[in-house]
Every structure is written in structure tokens, then in C-alpha cells.
Amino acid sequence: MVDTVLVANGSRLERDQLVLVTGGHGLLGKTLQSELRAQGFENIIAPKRNELDYLDLEATRAFFSEHRPHVVFHLASVVFGLLGNMENQVRAIADSTIINHNVFLTSAEMGVKKIFFAGSVASYPFPYTSLPLREDMLWQGVPHAGEFGYAHAKRHALAYLELLRDNTGLDFFYGILTNLYGPNDRFDDAHGHVIPSLIRKMHRAIHDGDPFKVWGSGVAKRDFMHARDAAAAIIAGMDQLSGVANISSGESVTIRNVVEALVKAAHYKEEIIWEVDKPVGVPDRSVSNEILREIGFRCSYGLDEGIRETWEWFENHILSARL
Known part of the structure; x- marks a missing residue:
């Protein structure tokens, strides 16, 4: 059951908390780190892939044990564009699921207070029964065949987080991200977005x-969102929301x-x-970005x-x- 309950004050972000950003050196990761610093967060760690391989459970546990992050923004995954997702279905679901398991399990074991997960609109069932897409539609069918593996890895993450919340008390904000773009993206004309x-x-x-x-x-129509707007929305959601919410511009072009x-x-x-x-x-x-609008979020970029x-x-x- 998809949950969109507002967070009590005890789950709000504090600027002196140690923040871990996984996948922190891609488009969204770099932008999120910049936005966190702009909003007063100074204790941020974001290991590169050669410093920490999240496919390695023991390495992930050792890193968490050493640093003890209070809050995790989990962005790391195996990501492709349309063609890449079609050609790498098994890798998309296998590697992403292992990464998520290692980060989620370790977060619960090490006492992380709250975790953000970067979901995807690709997880929505297709064909769509209606538009715009709303959070309560997520489990009403299966995703588009072209992104089946990638989308189900994202769906599995939500089920995993809900079970951890119910069994360990780990709070989470699951953001369903629309199509992002901006500086520091991966400009791959064959497999990119x-x-x-x-x-x-x-x-x-x-x-x-x-x-x-x-x-x-x-x-063809899509909802495109600048990465800086997405980063600001993620921080606002982590501060005020628990459960699931779309992170989108709310406009289709x-x-x-x-x-x-x-x-x-x-x-x-x-x-x-x-x-x-x-x-x-x-x-x-x-x-739809109705939930974000209800907490006062508005996009800055046209x-x-x-x-x-x-x-x-x-x-x-x-x-x-x-x-």
C-alpha cells in the first residue's frame, strides 16, 4: 500500500547531521550535494565508485560502521536511457537490486534515521489508465516492457523500504523522479536520456x-525537470514527508x-x-506534483x-x- 503520510517533527532534517549521498557524482548527485551545502548542510560524504562499491555488502557495512551517517540520500543505481534500458534488462534489475539491498540493510543495521530513495516514473504501470500519474496508481499494473527490469528494481526498493519501516522503524522518503536534465549530466547520444x-x-x-x-x-510528451529543482524538492520532501511522492515539474511538453x-x-x-x-x-x-505543491514547493526553471x-x-x- 503506497503511503504519503506527512512526517512528524521528530523526523525533520537537522543541518548538523552527517549526510551520505550514494551515487553522488552523477547529474543528480552533484546537484544535490551543491543544494545541500547551499541550505546549510556541511557534513556531507559522497564516496566515488573507486572508494566504495555498493555491490559489495561487507565494504558497504565497513564504510557505514566507520562514518555512521544519520541520513542517507540513496541515488546509486544502474541507469540507462530508453535504448540502454531495452538492451540491459537483466543487468538493470540485478545490479540495482543488489545495490539497494546492501544500502538498505546496512542503513537499518547502523541506525540511520531516514533514507531517501530515487525512484522513477518508469515504474508506473503501462498502459496508463489516466493522466497525470498519481502515487496511488503505482501498483495498478506492470511497467512498460522497454523498461521492465529497471522499473521493477525501483518497485522492489519501495517494498523493501516499507518492510524495513514496519520491522525496524527506518523512516524513508521515496521520490518518484521524472525525466531530469542539467549540467553534469551524462551526454551519451546512444544510451543516454x-x-x-x-x-x-x-x-x-x-x-x-x-x-x-x-x-x-x-x-511524444514528457515531464522534464531541471536537476536543481529536483534536488530542492528532494530536500523539502526529506524534511517534511514520509512515504511516497512524485518529484516532477507537473508540466508536460x-x-x-x-x-x-x-x-x-x-x-x-x-x-x-x-x-x-x-x-x-x-x-x-x-x-502530478500535487504533494510537493502542498508542502510549498515550486520549480524555478522553465x-x-x-x-x-x-x-x-x-x-x-x-x-x-x-x-
């Missing part, structure tokens, strides 16, 4: 003369809208080739501003960006 892959393709079109190709006809914003940001004048025979995944997805900032960041960091 929509906006960073389009930015990489645009960069190649401008600087290498490649044709700018976009999968689909542009009519077409892929054509995204391409138009990118064309404007890059001052691109050449032809756009729409590859209508390519897969687009779910044709239409909008995501699509044009967010894409312009991300494009400019990539142009200025092409040599160091993750590709």
Missing part, C-alpha cells in the same frame, strides 16, 4: 557537420518543444531530421531557461563532460 543525448547530437551537428537526427516525430528550445539555445539553422521509424517509448506521460543553461554548460565543458 532524451535532453543530454539531443545536446550531444546538436554539438556534433554544429561542430562536426553531422546531421541532427531526432527519434520519433516529436509528438512534447519532444518537439524540447528540440525547439535547443535549436534556439544553440542558434542552429540547419535541417532537423525526424526519424519516425525509431522507438519513442511511452507516447504521452504527465506526472524549459527554455533550463535547456539554454545546460547547452551552454556542455559547450564550455566538452573536454571534461561525461560522454
Whole structure:
């Protein structure tokens, strides 16, 4: 049963708590660390993969035992875009489930006060019975076949956290994240997410003369959220919520809208080739953010501003960006 109960004061965040961020060096991890510091959190640890492999239970236990974090923001997982999820179904469910088990079990064993988990809108059942997607719809069917492994790893995490809460008292906030983008993303045009892959393709079109190709006809709709808005929403939710809530912009835009914003940001004048025979995944997805709005959260970024900032960041960091 999906729970969206507000947290009592005893579960609120305290600025002097030791915070662990897993997966802290990707798009959301770096942005979350920056936002935590901006909000006054100074005791933050975020080991890189070569410092701690969360697939290793004993290494995870040893790290928690040494540092004793009070709060965990658990972002680490095996992540791909649409094509990557389709091609890596078994790895997506196997590795992510092992990582989650190791972090959850150790958090409960070591007395962590509260844990955030980065869920995904890919976990919602498809086809959708109605839109926008609401939290109480999560268990009403099975996810889209193209993201089946990835989505079920995320679903399993919620069941695991609910059992731990009931059996050990570990409090949690499970955020169902929409499509994120922003600086420090992984700009992989073959396996990455929509906006960073389009930015990489645009960069190649401008600087290498490649044709700018976009999968689909542009009519598919998504909810896109800037990573800074997502980070602020996660912190607000950890401070005020327990259980499950969507983390989304609450607005649905077409892929054509995204391409138009990118064309404007890059001052691109050449032809756009729409590859209508390519897969687009779910044709239409909008995501309610009613619970976030009830606690006072509002997004700061519009699509044009967010894409312009991300494009400019990539142009200025092409040599160091993750590709």
C-alpha cells in the first residue's frame, strides 16, 4: 500500500547531521550535494565508485560502521536511457537490486534515521489508465516492457523500504523522479536520456557537420525537470514527508518543444531530421506534483531557461563532460 503520510517533527532534517549521498557524482548527485551545502548542510560524504562499491555488502557495512551517517540520500543505481534500458534488462534489475539491498540493510543495521530513495516514473504501470500519474496508481499494473527490469528494481526498493519501516522503524522518503536534465549530466547520444543525448547530437551537428537526427516525430510528451529543482524538492520532501511522492515539474511538453528550445539555445539553422521509424517509448506521460505543491514547493526553471543553461554548460565543458 503506497503511503504519503506527512512526517512528524521528530523526523525533520537537522543541518548538523552527517549526510551520505550514494551515487553522488552523477547529474543528480552533484546537484544535490551543491543544494545541500547551499541550505546549510556541511557534513556531507559522497564516496566515488573507486572508494566504495555498493555491490559489495561487507565494504558497504565497513564504510557505514566507520562514518555512521544519520541520513542517507540513496541515488546509486544502474541507469540507462530508453535504448540502454531495452538492451540491459537483466543487468538493470540485478545490479540495482543488489545495490539497494546492501544500502538498505546496512542503513537499518547502523541506525540511520531516514533514507531517501530515487525512484522513477518508469515504474508506473503501462498502459496508463489516466493522466497525470498519481502515487496511488503505482501498483495498478506492470511497467512498460522497454523498461521492465529497471522499473521493477525501483518497485522492489519501495517494498523493501516499507518492510524495513514496519520491522525496524527506518523512516524513508521515496521520490518518484521524472525525466531530469542539467549540467553534469551524462551526454551519451546512444544510451543516454532524451535532453543530454539531443545536446550531444546538436554539438556534433554544429561542430562536426553531422546531421541532427531526432527519434520519433516529436509528438511524444514528457515531464522534464531541471536537476536543481529536483534536488530542492528532494530536500523539502526529506524534511517534511514520509512515504511516497512524485518529484516532477507537473508540466508536460512534447519532444518537439524540447528540440525547439535547443535549436534556439544553440542558434542552429540547419535541417532537423525526424526519424519516425525509431522507438519513442511511452507516447504521452504527465506526472502530478500535487504533494510537493502542498508542502510549498515550486520549480524555478522553465524549459527554455533550463535547456539554454545546460547547452551552454556542455559547450564550455566538452573536454571534461561525461560522454
